[in-house]
Amino acid sequence: MPFEYEKNGAAIYEESFRTIRAEADLARFAAEQEPVVVRMIHAAGLVGIERDVAFSPGMVAAARAALEAGAPILCDARMVSEGITRPRLPAGNEVICTLHADGIHDLAAKMGNTRSAAALELWRDRLGGAVVAIGNAPTALFHLLNMLEDPDCPRPAAIIGCPVGFVGAAESKDALHAASPVPNLIVRGRLGGSAITVAAVNAIASRKE
Protein backbone atom coordinates (compact mmCIF):
# COMPACT_ATOMS: atom_id res chain seq x y z
CA MET A 1 0.00 0.00 0.00
CA PRO A 2 1.54 3.32 -1.01
CA PHE A 3 1.92 6.00 1.63
CA GLU A 4 -0.58 8.85 1.26
CA TYR A 5 0.59 12.43 1.77
CA GLU A 6 0.06 16.00 0.60
CA LYS A 7 1.79 16.34 -2.77
CA ASN A 8 0.83 19.91 -3.69
CA GLY A 9 3.70 22.27 -2.94
CA ALA A 10 1.50 25.36 -2.67
CA ALA A 11 -0.90 23.60 -0.32
CA ILE A 12 2.03 22.48 1.85
CA TYR A 13 3.31 26.05 2.14
CA GLU A 14 -0.15 27.38 2.94
CA GLU A 15 -0.83 24.82 5.64
CA SER A 16 2.64 25.34 7.10
CA PHE A 17 2.26 29.10 7.31
CA ARG A 18 -1.24 28.75 8.76
CA THR A 19 0.06 26.41 11.47
CA ILE A 20 2.91 28.78 12.29
CA ARG A 21 0.59 31.78 12.55
CA ALA A 22 -1.73 29.81 14.83
CA GLU A 23 1.05 28.70 17.16
CA ALA A 24 3.68 31.45 17.19
CA ASP A 25 3.51 34.73 19.07
CA LEU A 26 4.05 37.25 16.28
CA ALA A 27 2.18 40.22 17.76
CA ARG A 28 5.28 42.33 18.42
CA PHE A 29 6.45 42.29 14.80
CA ALA A 30 5.69 45.06 12.31
CA ALA A 31 3.73 44.20 9.18
CA GLU A 32 6.82 43.95 6.98
CA GLN A 33 8.68 41.84 9.57
CA GLU A 34 5.98 39.26 10.22
CA PRO A 35 6.28 37.27 6.95
CA VAL A 36 10.06 37.18 7.44
CA VAL A 37 9.72 35.67 10.89
CA VAL A 38 7.10 33.19 9.64
CA ARG A 39 9.54 31.93 7.00
CA MET A 40 12.35 31.68 9.54
CA ILE A 41 10.15 29.56 11.82
CA HIS A 42 9.17 27.48 8.79
CA ALA A 43 12.77 26.79 7.83
CA ALA A 44 13.71 25.90 11.39
CA GLY A 45 10.65 23.73 11.96
CA LEU A 46 10.56 25.40 15.34
CA VAL A 47 7.88 27.63 16.79
CA GLY A 48 9.50 29.64 19.58
CA ILE A 49 12.50 31.09 17.78
CA GLU A 50 10.40 34.21 17.19
CA ARG A 51 11.20 35.16 20.79
CA ASP A 52 14.87 35.48 19.82
CA VAL A 53 14.45 37.28 16.51
CA ALA A 54 15.48 40.95 16.57
CA PHE A 55 15.31 43.48 13.74
CA SER A 56 17.03 46.85 13.91
CA PRO A 57 14.78 49.72 12.79
CA GLY A 58 14.13 49.82 9.06
CA MET A 59 15.96 46.57 8.38
CA VAL A 60 13.41 44.98 6.06
CA ALA A 61 12.90 48.16 4.06
CA ALA A 62 16.65 48.74 3.71
CA ALA A 63 17.40 45.19 2.60
CA ARG A 64 14.43 45.07 0.22
CA ALA A 65 15.31 48.41 -1.36
CA ALA A 66 18.88 47.25 -1.88
CA LEU A 67 17.74 44.04 -3.55
CA GLU A 68 15.27 45.89 -5.75
CA ALA A 69 18.12 48.20 -6.78
CA GLY A 70 20.16 45.16 -7.84
CA ALA A 71 22.46 44.70 -4.84
CA PRO A 72 24.43 41.47 -4.65
CA ILE A 73 23.90 39.05 -1.76
CA LEU A 74 27.13 38.12 0.00
CA CYS A 75 26.99 34.76 1.80
CA ASP A 76 29.43 33.13 4.21
CA ALA A 77 28.69 29.56 3.13
CA ARG A 78 27.60 27.58 0.10
CA MET A 79 24.65 26.21 2.05
CA VAL A 80 23.42 29.80 2.26
CA SER A 81 24.13 30.83 -1.32
CA GLU A 82 22.65 27.61 -2.72
CA GLY A 83 19.49 27.91 -0.66
CA ILE A 84 18.44 31.31 -1.94
CA THR A 85 15.54 30.89 -4.36
CA ARG A 86 16.67 32.69 -7.50
CA PRO A 87 13.19 33.35 -8.96
CA ARG A 88 12.31 35.31 -5.79
CA LEU A 89 15.14 37.82 -6.36
CA PRO A 90 13.75 41.11 -7.73
CA ALA A 91 16.64 42.08 -10.00
CA GLY A 92 18.45 38.89 -10.96
CA ASN A 93 20.74 39.74 -8.07
CA GLU A 94 24.15 38.11 -7.92
CA VAL A 95 24.58 35.63 -5.06
CA ILE A 96 28.20 35.42 -4.00
CA CYS A 97 30.11 33.04 -1.73
CA THR A 98 33.90 33.35 -1.66
CA LEU A 99 34.60 30.58 0.83
CA HIS A 100 36.05 28.26 -1.79
CA ALA A 101 37.92 30.91 -3.78
CA ASP A 102 41.55 30.31 -4.64
CA GLY A 103 43.96 31.25 -1.91
CA ILE A 104 41.51 31.32 1.00
CA HIS A 105 43.41 28.63 2.90
CA ASP A 106 46.64 30.63 2.65
CA LEU A 107 44.93 33.90 3.48
CA ALA A 108 43.32 32.35 6.57
CA ALA A 109 46.69 31.05 7.73
CA LYS A 110 48.27 34.46 7.20
CA MET A 111 45.43 36.20 9.08
CA GLY A 112 45.44 33.63 11.88
CA ASN A 113 41.71 33.27 11.42
CA THR A 114 39.22 30.81 9.96
CA ARG A 115 38.60 30.37 6.23
CA SER A 116 35.10 31.74 6.82
CA ALA A 117 36.57 35.01 8.11
CA ALA A 118 39.27 35.18 5.45
CA ALA A 119 36.68 34.77 2.70
CA LEU A 120 35.18 38.14 3.66
CA GLU A 121 38.36 39.94 2.61
CA LEU A 122 37.30 39.10 -0.96
CA TRP A 123 34.00 40.92 -0.41
CA ARG A 124 35.49 44.40 -0.04
CA ASP A 125 34.90 45.64 -3.58
CA ARG A 126 31.27 44.34 -3.55
CA LEU A 127 30.36 45.25 0.03
CA GLY A 128 29.05 48.77 -0.55
CA GLY A 129 25.25 48.60 -0.65
CA ALA A 130 25.19 44.80 -0.61
CA VAL A 131 22.96 42.53 1.46
CA VAL A 132 25.07 40.30 3.70
CA ALA A 133 23.78 36.88 4.75
CA ILE A 134 25.85 35.12 7.41
CA GLY A 135 24.28 31.82 8.37
CA ASN A 136 27.13 29.67 9.48
CA ALA A 137 30.30 31.07 11.00
CA PRO A 138 30.48 33.36 14.05
CA THR A 139 34.05 34.18 13.00
CA ALA A 140 32.73 35.60 9.71
CA LEU A 141 30.32 37.89 11.53
CA PHE A 142 32.97 39.01 14.02
CA HIS A 143 35.41 39.67 11.19
CA LEU A 144 32.81 41.70 9.31
CA LEU A 145 32.21 43.80 12.42
CA ASN A 146 35.94 44.41 12.68
CA MET A 147 36.13 45.34 8.99
CA LEU A 148 33.34 47.86 9.59
CA GLU A 149 35.26 49.42 12.47
CA ASP A 150 37.35 50.95 9.69
CA PRO A 151 35.43 54.03 8.51
CA ASP A 152 36.90 53.56 5.03
CA CYS A 153 35.34 50.09 4.65
CA PRO A 154 32.28 50.22 2.37
CA ARG A 155 28.95 49.78 4.22
CA PRO A 156 26.52 47.03 3.24
CA ALA A 157 22.85 48.00 3.04
CA ALA A 158 21.86 45.40 5.62
CA ILE A 159 23.20 42.35 7.45
CA ILE A 160 21.30 39.16 8.18
CA GLY A 161 23.48 37.79 10.96
CA CYS A 162 22.37 34.32 12.01
CA PRO A 163 25.46 32.19 12.62
CA VAL A 164 24.76 29.07 14.67
CA GLY A 165 26.47 27.20 17.43
CA PHE A 166 28.16 26.96 20.75
CA VAL A 167 31.24 29.19 20.45
CA GLY A 168 30.85 32.82 19.48
CA ALA A 169 27.45 32.59 17.81
CA ALA A 170 25.46 34.32 20.56
CA GLU A 171 28.30 36.77 21.22
CA SER A 172 28.78 37.78 17.58
CA LYS A 173 25.06 38.36 17.06
CA ASP A 174 24.75 40.41 20.25
CA ALA A 175 27.76 42.44 19.11
CA LEU A 176 26.18 43.08 15.71
CA HIS A 177 22.88 44.15 17.18
CA ALA A 178 24.47 46.34 19.87
CA ALA A 179 26.84 48.08 17.45
CA SER A 180 24.32 48.06 14.56
CA PRO A 181 26.74 49.57 12.05
CA VAL A 182 24.00 49.03 9.46
CA PRO A 183 20.40 47.74 9.64
CA ASN A 184 20.45 44.13 10.76
CA LEU A 185 18.47 41.05 11.67
CA ILE A 186 19.60 38.44 14.21
CA VAL A 187 18.42 35.39 16.11
CA ARG A 188 19.81 35.69 19.63
CA GLY A 189 21.56 32.76 21.24
CA ARG A 190 22.86 29.53 19.77
CA LEU A 191 20.14 28.99 17.18
CA GLY A 192 20.59 30.18 13.63
CA GLY A 193 22.06 28.51 10.59
CA SER A 194 21.87 28.48 6.86
CA ALA A 195 18.21 27.49 6.56
CA ILE A 196 17.00 30.31 8.83
CA THR A 197 19.26 32.79 7.04
CA VAL A 198 18.10 31.68 3.61
CA ALA A 199 14.49 31.94 4.76
CA ALA A 200 15.04 35.56 5.79
CA VAL A 201 16.63 36.40 2.44
CA ASN A 202 13.87 34.67 0.51
CA ALA A 203 11.16 36.43 2.53
CA ILE A 204 12.72 39.88 2.13
CA ALA A 205 13.41 39.32 -1.57
CA SER A 206 9.76 38.88 -2.50
CA ARG A 207 6.45 39.87 -0.90
CA LYS A 208 4.91 36.75 -2.43
CA GLU A 209 4.26 34.07 0.18
Next chain:
Amino acid sequence: MPFEYEKNGAAIYEESFRTIRAEADLARFAAEQEPVVVRMIHAAGLVGIERDVAFSPGMVAAARAALEAGAPILCDARMVSEGITRPRLPAGNEVICTLHADGIHDLAAKMGNTRSAAALELWRDRLGGAVVAIGNAPTALFHLLNMLEDPDCPRPAAIIGCPVGFVGAAESKDALHAASPVPNLIVRGRLGGSAITVAAVNAIASRKE
Protein backbone atom coordinates in the same frame (compact mmCIF):
# COMPACT_ATOMS: atom_id res chain seq x y z
CA MET B 1 38.48 48.68 19.37
CA PRO B 2 38.35 45.41 17.43
CA PHE B 3 36.09 42.64 18.72
CA GLU B 4 38.02 39.77 20.32
CA TYR B 5 36.96 36.18 19.60
CA GLU B 6 38.25 32.64 19.13
CA LYS B 7 39.78 32.45 15.65
CA ASN B 8 41.16 28.93 15.68
CA GLY B 9 38.82 26.59 13.84
CA ALA B 10 40.07 23.45 15.59
CA ALA B 11 39.71 25.08 19.01
CA ILE B 12 36.17 26.17 18.15
CA TYR B 13 35.20 22.62 17.20
CA GLU B 14 36.79 21.19 20.35
CA GLU B 15 35.07 23.63 22.67
CA SER B 16 31.76 23.13 20.89
CA PHE B 17 31.91 19.35 21.17
CA ARG B 18 32.99 19.59 24.83
CA THR B 19 30.02 21.84 25.60
CA ILE B 20 27.63 19.50 23.82
CA ARG B 21 28.95 16.45 25.67
CA ALA B 22 28.61 18.30 28.99
CA GLU B 23 25.02 19.37 28.34
CA ALA B 24 23.38 16.66 26.21
CA ASP B 25 22.10 13.32 27.40
CA LEU B 26 23.96 10.90 25.15
CA ALA B 27 24.03 7.85 27.42
CA ARG B 28 21.61 5.77 25.34
CA PHE B 29 23.67 5.97 22.17
CA ALA B 30 26.13 3.27 21.08
CA ALA B 31 29.78 4.21 20.66
CA GLU B 32 29.54 4.61 16.88
CA GLN B 33 26.33 6.65 17.15
CA GLU B 34 27.47 9.15 19.75
CA PRO B 35 29.77 11.27 17.52
CA VAL B 36 27.02 11.41 14.90
CA VAL B 37 24.53 12.78 17.40
CA VAL B 38 27.11 15.26 18.73
CA ARG B 39 27.59 16.67 15.24
CA MET B 40 23.84 16.84 14.66
CA ILE B 41 23.43 18.85 17.88
CA HIS B 42 26.36 21.03 16.82
CA ALA B 43 24.82 21.82 13.45
CA ALA B 44 21.45 22.59 14.99
CA GLY B 45 22.90 24.68 17.81
CA LEU B 46 20.37 22.89 19.94
CA VAL B 47 20.98 20.56 22.86
CA GLY B 48 17.84 18.48 23.28
CA ILE B 49 17.36 17.17 19.77
CA GLU B 50 19.18 14.02 20.90
CA ARG B 51 15.92 12.96 22.51
CA ASP B 52 14.35 12.73 19.06
CA VAL B 53 17.22 11.03 17.22
CA ALA B 54 16.58 7.40 16.34
CA PHE B 55 18.91 4.96 14.58
CA SER B 56 17.76 1.64 13.24
CA PRO B 57 20.10 -1.23 14.16
CA GLY B 58 23.41 -1.20 12.32
CA MET B 59 22.72 2.09 10.59
CA VAL B 60 26.10 3.73 11.16
CA ALA B 61 28.02 0.60 10.17
CA ALA B 62 25.93 0.11 7.03
CA ALA B 63 26.27 3.71 5.87
CA ARG B 64 29.98 3.86 6.68
CA ALA B 65 30.71 0.59 4.87
CA ALA B 66 28.84 1.84 1.82
CA LEU B 67 30.78 5.11 1.77
CA GLU B 68 34.08 3.28 2.22
CA ALA B 69 33.14 1.06 -0.72
CA GLY B 70 32.59 4.18 -2.86
CA ALA B 71 28.83 4.56 -2.72
CA PRO B 72 27.37 7.82 -4.00
CA ILE B 73 25.43 10.12 -1.69
CA LEU B 74 22.00 11.05 -3.06
CA CYS B 75 20.64 14.34 -1.68
CA ASP B 76 17.21 15.91 -2.00
CA ALA B 77 18.45 19.51 -1.96
CA ARG B 78 21.46 21.58 -2.95
CA MET B 79 21.79 22.83 0.62
CA VAL B 80 22.47 19.21 1.56
CA SER B 81 24.81 18.32 -1.30
CA GLU B 82 26.77 21.56 -0.90
CA GLY B 83 27.19 21.14 2.83
CA ILE B 84 28.89 17.76 2.71
CA THR B 85 32.58 18.21 3.45
CA ARG B 86 34.32 16.55 0.52
CA PRO B 87 37.66 15.87 2.28
CA ARG B 88 35.80 13.79 4.88
CA LEU B 89 34.50 11.37 2.24
CA PRO B 90 36.49 8.12 2.33
CA ALA B 91 36.44 7.27 -1.38
CA GLY B 92 36.00 10.53 -3.25
CA ASN B 93 32.32 9.61 -3.25
CA GLU B 94 30.02 11.30 -5.73
CA VAL B 95 27.49 13.66 -4.17
CA ILE B 96 24.37 13.90 -6.31
CA CYS B 97 21.37 16.23 -6.27
CA THR B 98 18.95 15.98 -9.16
CA LEU B 99 16.51 18.69 -8.02
CA HIS B 100 17.59 21.12 -10.73
CA ALA B 101 18.00 18.58 -13.52
CA ASP B 102 16.35 19.29 -16.85
CA GLY B 103 12.73 18.27 -17.04
CA ILE B 104 12.03 18.06 -13.30
CA HIS B 105 9.30 20.70 -13.47
CA ASP B 106 7.50 18.79 -16.20
CA LEU B 107 8.00 15.46 -14.49
CA ALA B 108 6.60 16.86 -11.23
CA ALA B 109 3.53 18.19 -13.06
CA LYS B 110 3.03 14.82 -14.74
CA MET B 111 3.39 12.96 -11.43
CA GLY B 112 1.15 15.43 -9.58
CA ASN B 113 3.87 15.73 -6.97
CA THR B 114 6.54 18.19 -5.87
CA ARG B 115 9.81 18.76 -7.71
CA SER B 116 11.58 17.30 -4.68
CA ALA B 117 9.71 14.03 -5.13
CA ALA B 118 10.06 14.01 -8.91
CA ALA B 119 13.83 14.46 -8.63
CA LEU B 120 14.10 11.03 -6.98
CA GLU B 121 12.93 9.35 -10.16
CA LEU B 122 16.33 10.28 -11.57
CA TRP B 123 18.04 8.40 -8.74
CA ARG B 124 16.86 4.93 -9.81
CA ASP B 125 20.00 3.83 -11.61
CA ARG B 126 22.23 5.03 -8.74
CA LEU B 127 20.06 3.98 -5.81
CA GLY B 128 21.41 0.45 -5.30
CA GLY B 129 23.88 0.56 -2.40
CA ALA B 130 23.82 4.37 -2.17
CA VAL B 131 23.59 6.50 0.94
CA VAL B 132 20.48 8.69 0.80
CA ALA B 133 20.42 12.04 2.60
CA ILE B 134 17.02 13.73 2.73
CA GLY B 135 17.21 16.96 4.68
CA ASN B 136 14.52 19.13 3.24
CA ALA B 137 11.36 17.73 1.71
CA PRO B 138 8.92 15.34 3.40
CA THR B 139 7.49 14.63 -0.07
CA ALA B 140 10.90 13.31 -1.16
CA LEU B 141 11.05 10.91 1.76
CA PHE B 142 7.47 9.74 1.24
CA HIS B 143 8.13 9.23 -2.47
CA LEU B 144 11.26 7.22 -1.71
CA LEU B 145 9.26 5.00 0.63
CA ASN B 146 6.73 4.44 -2.12
CA MET B 147 9.48 3.66 -4.64
CA LEU B 148 10.84 1.06 -2.18
CA GLU B 149 7.40 -0.55 -1.90
CA ASP B 150 8.26 -1.94 -5.34
CA PRO B 151 10.44 -5.01 -4.71
CA ASP B 152 12.19 -4.38 -8.03
CA CYS B 153 13.42 -0.95 -6.94
CA PRO B 154 17.12 -1.05 -6.00
CA ARG B 155 17.79 -0.73 -2.23
CA PRO B 156 20.02 2.02 -0.87
CA ALA B 157 22.51 0.97 1.81
CA ALA B 158 21.10 3.47 4.30
CA ILE B 159 18.78 6.46 4.54
CA ILE B 160 19.38 9.60 6.59
CA GLY B 161 15.82 10.90 6.71
CA CYS B 162 15.63 14.30 8.35
CA PRO B 163 13.18 16.48 6.43
CA VAL B 164 11.98 19.48 8.40
CA GLY B 165 8.73 21.29 8.85
CA PHE B 166 5.08 21.45 9.66
CA VAL B 167 3.41 19.28 7.00
CA GLY B 168 4.48 15.67 6.55
CA ALA B 169 7.91 15.89 8.16
CA ALA B 170 7.06 14.06 11.36
CA GLU B 171 4.80 11.63 9.48
CA SER B 172 7.35 10.76 6.79
CA LYS B 173 10.10 10.12 9.32
CA ASP B 174 7.86 7.97 11.49
CA ALA B 175 6.87 6.04 8.36
CA LEU B 176 10.51 5.49 7.41
CA HIS B 177 11.48 4.29 10.86
CA ALA B 178 8.43 2.05 11.24
CA ALA B 179 8.84 0.44 7.82
CA SER B 180 12.65 0.52 7.94
CA PRO B 181 13.11 -0.87 4.42
CA VAL B 182 16.85 -0.29 4.94
CA PRO B 183 18.95 0.96 7.89
CA ASN B 184 17.99 4.54 8.70
CA LEU B 185 18.49 7.53 10.93
CA ILE B 186 15.76 10.05 11.74
CA VAL B 187 14.98 13.00 13.98
CA ARG B 188 11.39 12.61 15.11
CA GLY B 189 8.99 15.51 14.87
CA ARG B 190 9.24 18.81 13.05
CA LEU B 191 12.95 19.40 13.56
CA GLY B 192 15.45 18.36 10.92
CA GLY B 193 16.84 20.16 7.93
CA SER B 194 19.85 20.33 5.71
CA ALA B 195 22.37 21.25 8.41
CA ILE B 196 21.43 18.34 10.66
CA THR B 197 21.43 15.97 7.69
CA VAL B 198 24.80 17.18 6.46
CA ALA B 199 26.20 16.81 9.97
CA ALA B 200 25.12 13.18 10.07
CA VAL B 201 26.72 12.47 6.69
CA ASN B 202 29.93 14.22 7.67
CA ALA B 203 30.11 12.35 10.98
CA ILE B 204 29.50 8.95 9.40
CA ALA B 205 31.92 9.65 6.56
CA SER B 206 34.94 10.06 8.81
CA ARG B 207 35.81 8.97 12.34
CA LYS B 208 37.90 12.12 12.68
CA GLU B 209 36.26 14.70 14.94
